[in-house]
Amino acid sequence: MDQRFSRQLALTNFGDTAQKNLARSRVLVIGAGGVGSTVIPSLAAAGVGTVGVIDDDRVELSNLHRQHMHRLLDVGHKKVISAVERVADLSPATQVVAIDQKLTPQNALALFADFDLVVDGSDNYPTHYLAADAAEITGIPMVWGWACEFGAQAGVSWPARGGGFRDLHPLPPELAAVDMNAVHGVFPGAVSVIASIVTSEAIKIAAQVGTPLINRTTHYDAFTGEFTEVLYERAADASPITELTDYRALCGYVDTDEWPTC
Template identity: 40%
Template structure:
């Protein structure tokens, strides 16, 4: 298949041309997350002819994903996102290379993965992972194309580009109390718009055209079609080397233990176990454990005296994100026997309908 025919409509743009198309073909881009943002970024980079695209995600497709992760079919529910994304893109544009990496990004694999690519795209909705991406980009000297959604508003920026500001320059505090899409809600159009804006920043960097959002953050609201662009400066005080990176992300102290829903099944009647729900009170479904207590994550530190440091505590939220943050908080307060229930209520309700009362 003739490449010049496939890409003709962009090659005729004087800012791109044949030279620009060759730059795209040589580029290597790594997308972290194959959810809503990733599903918007990926097709446009592939369509433009970016030569090699890696996709990192360890999750499988759920029915609730299809409302915003529009590259997946209903028949793909239960399959790995990265494998389905690779299959779709390989059929869509067989002239590019797609690497499906069915792993969870961590301190153990981030640096080695990032070293193989030119640009890193943050398509996640997990704040702790965003800091990890930022710090690994600093170590490997790669630009980070940031995207974030909260309900009807989105943000886009480019960090660590040409020694520019980083994510920590804009958000120095690691605040993990912000809700993700699963917990806060999201409409698919939001992730589509922000994902395409991220893809646009990637292509501008590869082609070296236009004005990259370096030291600038674009905030867009789909409810009123308003957008603002704010400048921010680099914080010279923050630096990180590889030793500090591994100490921060690979220390056993930072490890949050999890327990599976299947394992919980064996302990729901154990008197020595407390089930701690850190969701907000208006969240459904309600799960009524015999030994259960609800303390929303935002209130947990102020109400921590309600808990016994010596008790075995299993923490859960809607999807398993906030519960990990709660476990970290409890560990800092000398709680020793705490675990996060993997997958949260969304996973729990698949196993426990017969054993406990679940109100939809």
């Protein structure tokens, strides 16, 4: 086992304690798509003990240019099954909890209660707000990241330690202004870079090393190769989140009863 993780154990300020923290950690990943496709196997490879994956979607051919966990022969199959198979090939010691569901206000709190950390790799604002609120209520940190076109961003929502997702985004954008990958496209390099940053933040928090991206977000422009950082802080008048709400209505999804896919 030491040989498998020898390059991590050799890191200054990492070592045995951090590796044992990873082995005890339970991380829930929302979405097995672009971001999750990189995060899930990377967490397993690093030695995270339990990785939960929640996604009810199936692999499509258009996914494969950026969702490298899935293969051509997985097209048409459930993404959570593909995730289980890839992790089993890579790290049999990692337990994978496959949750073939959408994350909703009805199941979020019960699911989050079984984990220490959540990674939001979804691509819609109702799920972003739901995940952030459920994480705050259950008292666990949330690492988030997404990409659209050539741009991508990532951060950590952890109101117990600093700013949360709602401090950065007090109100959702207008529905018409929300970039959708199916319409605007997504550059695979942007996804890979931001997913690696999300993975790094999740590993640091789970291993209890380094400085998480609290009160700041990282933005990456793959078209120019530039990184920028946006600073924010906990709102002085912020009230603790104590219950979940109707996130479809909050984000303008008023013409459908369907919950958005992660």
